[in-house]
Amino acid sequence: MLDRTDRIDTTLTFDGYTPTADRLERRIADFPTLGDALDYAAKGSRGMNFHDARGTLVRAYPYAELREDALRHAHRFQALGLEKGDRIALVAETGPEFAACFFGAIYAALWPVPLPLPTSFGGRDAYVDQLEVMLTSSDPKLFLYPSELTDFANAAAERRAVTARDWESLQAIEPTPGTLPTAGEHEIAYLQYSSGSTRFPHGVAVTHRALLDNLRAHGISTEIQPTDRCISWLPWYHDMGLVGCMLSPLALQVSVDYLKTEDFARRPLAWLDLISRNPGTSLSYSPTFGYDICSRRMSSQTRAADRFDLSRWRLAGNGADMIRPDVMQAFVDSFADAGFKASAFCPSYGLAEATLAVSIMPPGEGIRLELVEESELSGVGTPAQERPRRYRAIVNCGKPVEGMEIEIRSADGNQLADRSIGKVWVRGSSVMVGYFRDPESTEACMKDGWLDTGDMGYMSGGYIFIVGRAKDMIIINGKNHWPQDIEWAVEQLPGFKSGDIAAFAITGPSGEETPAVLVHCRVSDPEERGKLRDDIRERVRAITGISPVVELIPPRTLPRTSSGKLSRTKARNLYLSGEIQPYDIAA
Incomplete structure (x- = not known):
């Protein structure tokens, strides 16, 4: 095992991408802690590679370089007075800054807490509110973010009286020399917020042992090969992106190529x-x-x-x-x-x-x-x-x-x-x-x-x-209906695609459960809208045996979780509160 006071020779890097092949003997995540996994990966020449929206390489970031940056951050966190077990909230932007701060927290025996980036819906207030509830839940001593989100981050941090810094200002902190605290394998490594946790967030406490066991199981199940390379656009604030496409490649010593999630959405x-x-x-x-x-x-x-x-x-x-x-x-x-x-x-x-x-x-x-x-x-x-x-x-x-x-x-x-x-x-x-x-x-x-x-x-x-x-099941007259079945049936009508429909149950005027269907509508003619609503109603009636409430709504209105999944619960709440306004269609 490496002594973390040692420096690692980074001359194995070369112009361009970090390599796919490497002379370092592969280990299948058989490490006691995540910090030990990075120590070992840094002995080789593989690493992370960040690309712009067109897929052009912007920066190669070998694991050896990540380790050195992370250790410097760990000593900066010490200089700021953070102690073992304190939380550090980080906006999980796909880039070397987040990776270095995340592992800096790991090396300092702190608990990093990845937080989401803004989504394409909801606007400034909704994002600030989301940050506020997650800061309240995780109770961090420090909140780090990219400079372009200063306005959002500071607004949320002020509400919770949390010290906030952008990536650049953290670099100005002089690292404090000294011995870093260590975390045992059964101690907490980080907190992961499950997708959909907005109003009542659930911070999953993940231990080093739980993480490494899962990463080892992932490597064994996928039969990792010497020629393998990972390519990902998944967000790092979601478990599939963070664990599956950031921590797993590192613990398995695999090079990765990253697109930002928002760049994938555009191209x-x-x-x-x-x-x-x-x-x-x-x-x-x-x-x-x-x-x-x-x-x-x-x-x-x-x-x-x-x-x-x-x-x-x-x-x-x-x-x-x-x-x-x-x-x-x-x-x-x-x-x-x-x-x-x-x-x-x-x-x-x-x-x-x-x-x-x-x-x-x-x-x-x-x-x-x-x-x-x-x-x-x-x-x-x-x-x-x-x-x-x-x-x-x-x-x-x-x-x-x-x-x-x-x-x-x-x-x-x-x-x-x-x-x-x-x-x-x-x-x-x-x-x-x-x-x-x-x-x-x-x-x-x-x-x-x-x-x-x-x-x-x-x-x-x-x-x-x-x-x-x-929790999504719709129960009508004692019979269970899956919302996916209703949504898929409506999608078979011309002009719809996956994610255009949300089905859920509401309580009717007489107290009975009634299926409601919200549908993205892209036609503007009132007569065509009326016909479309009738077609949808008939399609749903054929499945449930009950005439549903059908509301046509503007495109891009249905809410998503942080991982991009349709949030039926939130759609229902927004509809019932009047925040989702359907088109007015004559009966």
Whole structure:
């Protein structure tokens, strides 16, 4: 193990990218702490590479250089009077500044707390409010942010009386020499806010041991190769981006190429350009909507093969939301001529409360589906009907990773047999110790070491299939309806895409539960809007048997979580409070 007072020779770097191959012997995250993982990765020449919106390399950042910067920051934190166990909140902008400050906190035995960047909806006040509640929850001694967010950050910091600095002003602090405190493997490494945690945030306390166990399981499940290189646009404030595409590559000594999330949103095909330029094999992950936006961008172009070479994309990870088989097939159709193989798809299931990975599909198996009858999904009827009237394709999310157990339980807590749908519970060494300073929420979801994920699913032959979120289920006349089914049905109408529809239940005038559907509308003619509303109403009635409330709303109105997922709960709250204003359509 390296003495952290030693300097590491950084002459292994070269002009351009950090290399894919390296003479350093690979270790599969078998370290006691995250700081030890960086110490080892810094012995080699691999590292991070940051790109602009067009995919042009802006800065190569070897792990050796990251280590030196992080150690300097650790001593700066000491100079500011921070002590072991104090929290440092950091706006998680994809760049070397955040990475150095995050690991500086790790080296100083502090707890870094990644906070989100502003989203495209909600505006200044909503973002400041979001920062305020997370600062209240994490109670940091220091808040760091990029200078372009000074106005937002200072407004939130002033409300909570938190000392705030931008990246540049931190550099002006003279490091204090001396011995840094150390953290044990079972001590807290950082706090991770789960996506969707806005008004009542849940800070997941992740220990070094839980993290390294999950990163090792990730490396084993993905069968990491010497030629592998990671390419990512995922945000670092979300567990899939932070753990899966920042901490995992470092702990596995893999070079990474990064696009900022906002640059991907503007130019999504730059992601595929980076994958195409990688001469080795690529590991790259995305929620469903990332694949969707790429295939849609290609629809107006001719041949993908004229621009891309995706033949070396070894693992196309898919997770963080319900996996849409139709979207995945559209991606294959769009990019097969560029060499993309459907077998590269690697569905997974995970959540921040389990550090990240719960299950991963074995490499090469691709997307496998099972057709499940609506009566099984809704919990009524039997699967013995000769021909199901309706069914949904459920995606196989793989096998439990090393050290993780999965059980499917009924409402009364009993374990269910294969292919019986129930609540998903998980147990393993990478499951959280609890939510930070929130024992009630911790107790509500944990029992005897088992975590209630809040998801519904079933096991089949050792594989996990996720059906949906329990809290999103719409119950009408005693029958369960998944909002995804309603949303997917509406999306089949012309002019809609994934993310245009939010379905949820509201209470009608007589106290009955009624399905409500909010739909992004892109037509301006009043008569066409009326016809569209009627078509949607009929489509939903065919599924639920009840006439729904259908509201047409302006595009880009539906709220998203920090990871880009549709937030049905927030959409419902904004609609009921009048903050989402539907178009006025004559009856």
